[in-house]
């Protein structure tokens with residue numbers, strides 16, 4: 284990555300193909316079509332442009348570096364260099380990259396059909412037919428095989444990163460960049476952020492276990508389902524729910540009875556082999572390429588006749604700026620943060636909900652572990668049992684909190700009533716339906732505190748109208764039967780007692796399922812000293 288210079292580039296007199304030409308680091312050399320973006324990523328806007336010295340159409344991805352940390356930018360520099368060295372027909376070339384006035388420009392070939400996700404959204408909302416999928420996936424797998432053999436993990440395989448050119452070539456895009464750009468904080472691996480949804484994320488990545496190139500094979504399997512149905516499994520769920528379901532349920536599979544197109548058993552089998560929860564059971568890209576399914580793959584011009592012919596030009600397609608959710612894993616804190624933001628490129632308000640998974644075994648952490656991680660985790664935490672409301676009866680009306688009147692897809696209820704002397708006594712009542720873990724919530728804004736005479740309750744609702752697709756609300760009710768610390772920070776002690784919490788995430792419009800997360804905690808509330816009953820600076824829920 285070079286610093287932009289208006290002096291003009293030093294021209295490379297290489298006699299190689301046009302793609303091997305030197306691409307300038309002077310922004311003036313690019314006639315960028317800023318009126319018509321061709322795509323939005325979580326942290327980038329992509330435009331078409333004419334590279335004037337060669338009169339060649341290219342794509343320019345622009346990323347505002349003001350929102351990233353120094354070490355992230357260094358990482359991008361490294362990754363972009365790596366990408367520019369990757370030369371394989373199915374891995375998107377990077378012609379060059381440079382920084383100009385805090386904007387990182389990444390210049391790549393213009394892939395005139397856009398991404399597979401884009402093609403599906405505009406023309407094939409229910410997915411592609413099988414031979415088309417085989418033709419796309421075979422090329423993608425060849426690109427992955429190349430990267431893996433070169434020792435790289437792509438880390439972001441999804442239909443949105445499979446770009447298609449006018450001749451039917453499919454290239455893996457975004458190798459390394461999005462993950463490195465969003466890698467937050469310490470480069471030694473203490474903190475890792477993903478932007479987007481975790482739908483494509485392998486379970487071992489979610490569990491922050493060591494992972495390797497096999498994580499890409501899981502994502503590849505998810506992408507296969509995406510190409511067959513138009514969406515990744517669980518695409519409508521909130522990030523926290525995607526993680527819950529992925530870790531607790533059997534791997535997703537292709538439901539051949541519910542798809543618009545007819546798919547073979549062989550296709551389903553290939554998907555199932557990619558979506559093994561145990562990475563060692565997943566095939567390598569090389570072995571997967573020998574799978575019978577890829578015998579259905581055709582030459583790349585098959586894509587031209589089957590899917591590219593009547594596509595609107597990229598610039599004329601409606602492109603929505605997607606609301607993406609940065610998800611951060613903090614090593615040591617065993618924490619995933621899910622942040623919601625309405626516009627990543629502006630300094631928008633960010634709300635975060637942090638979901639703490641327990642150890643790989645799914646066991647509840649000990650109190651000691653909790654105190655060890657307390658410094659790393661956001662202010663609220665509690666243990667919970669995730670249960671499905673249909674399988675675990677509610678323990679009693681006391682714990683079935685009257686809460687939000689809006690329908691909910693997920694709620695968190697403390698259960699059973701708190702008993703601080705035996706913090707580990709809660710056990711799954713029906714083992715298979717339960718995931719154990721800890722739950723953390725971070726709120727940085729003021730929340731509403733309500734006091735009732737015998738049963739103080741705290742209710743807070745995210746009401747930022749900018750957060751269009753997900754809202755959450757939770758309440759804490761204190762009971763008087765068990766001791767706990769509930770402190771208002773104006774130096775006056777409030778009633779002690781155990782607390783019940785219910786978090787409700789407002790569902791996306793067409794999501795109806797319900798699940799409940801249960802746990803126990805003590806509650807400590809710290810209120811704004813001047814207005815103790817109306818403004819809470821933060822709330823701590825501790826074991």
Ligand SMILES: Nc1ncnc2c1ncn2[C@@H]1O[C@H](COP(=O)(O)OP(=O)(O)OP(=O)(O)O)[C@@H](O)[C@H]1O
Pocket residue numbers: 321322323324325326327328329342344391392393394395396397398400401439443444446456457461478479597607
């Ligand atoms: N070289 C390209 N040619 C044509 N279209 C492109 C090109 N690069 C990106 N796009 C379009 O722009 C969209 C956004 O690309 P970008 O790589 O920024 O984001 P993403 O991969 O979808 O998201 P994220 O960065 O969150 O992984 C792509 O989905 C694709 O439709």
